[in-house]
Amino acid sequence: MKPCPHPTVLATLTLALLAWAPAAGADDGRRRAAVPPFAPYQQECAACHVAYPPGLLPAASWRRLTGTLDHHFGVDASLDAATTATLADWLAAHAAPSSMNPPPQDRITRSAWFVRKHDEVPAERWTLPAVKSGANCGACHTRANEGDFDERWIRMPR
Ligand code: HEC
Numbered sequence: 001m002k003p004c005p006h007p008t009v010l011a012t013l014t015l016a017l018l019a020w021a022p023a024a025g026a027d028d029g030r031r032r033a034a035v036p037p038f039a040p041y042q043q044e045c046a047a048c049h050v051a052y053p054p055g056l057l058p059a060a061s062w063r064r065l066t067g068t069l070d071h072h073f074g075v076d077a078s079l080d081a082a083t084t085a086t087l088a089d090w091l092a093a094h095a096a097p098s099s100m101n102p103p104p105q106d107r108i109t110r111s112a113w114f115v116r117k118h119d120e121v122p123a124e125r126w127t128l129p130a131v132k133s134g135a136n137c138g139a140c141h142t143r144a145n146e147g148d149f150d151e152r153w154i155r156m157p158r
């Protein structure tokens, strides 16, 4: 008969597995897509919507978005060249791995994982006055600004 593994070995294994788990499934990573603190990002990119976690889009998408801020989804979100360059570099450095394909219109809300994760949200919910659009993450994810999308913090407007 095999000897029972020593308890500390088991504990170490469990800890190792726990530490490894977030990286294992991309979805788990997204659930807590923490926004690294960066003052210029909060200042310039969280006025009209939440500070989207940079890890939710690949660098190619962020480059395109920051390169077209003067016509940004129907609004002018342009910044001076130096700030734009700073934000573009920072976003690219914290972006999703380049294995993620840029979603249509470089929208987080058009990426395959987003559509899959939200397929149980009734269609009429997206157009409620308190929601307006899927891009308004904070309407349902009360900790969206910190990049915490855990189910515990979801409050769906009715
Ligand atoms: C003047 C307001 C304004 C500012 C400032 C602004 N945005 Fe936006 N942004 C919008 C609007 C409006 C939309 C479209 C929202 C919708 O479809 O409901 C949008 C959408 C987005 C989306 C796509 C969301 C989706 O549908 O998945 C991304 C990504 C984004 N913005 C990034 C940025 C970044 C990065 C900055 C800072 C450089 C920024 N925004 C600054 C107004 C703004």
Ligand code: HEC
Binding pocket: 027, 030, 031, 056, 108, 109, 117, 118, 121, 125, 126, 131, 133, 134, 135, 136, 137, 138, 139, 140, 141, 149, 150, 151, 154, 156
């Ligand atoms: C109308 C409300 C609503 C809006 C707006 C919304 N979500 Fe969600 N989100 C949900 C619901 C409901 C779920 C599903 C939770 C479940 O699996 O039961 C979900 C799930 C998620 C998950 C997976 C969470 C988990 O624990 O598996 C992520 C990540 C997520 N949303 C990110 C976003 C992002 C980013 C935005 C904005 C671009 C957004 N959501 C906008 C309601 C919303």
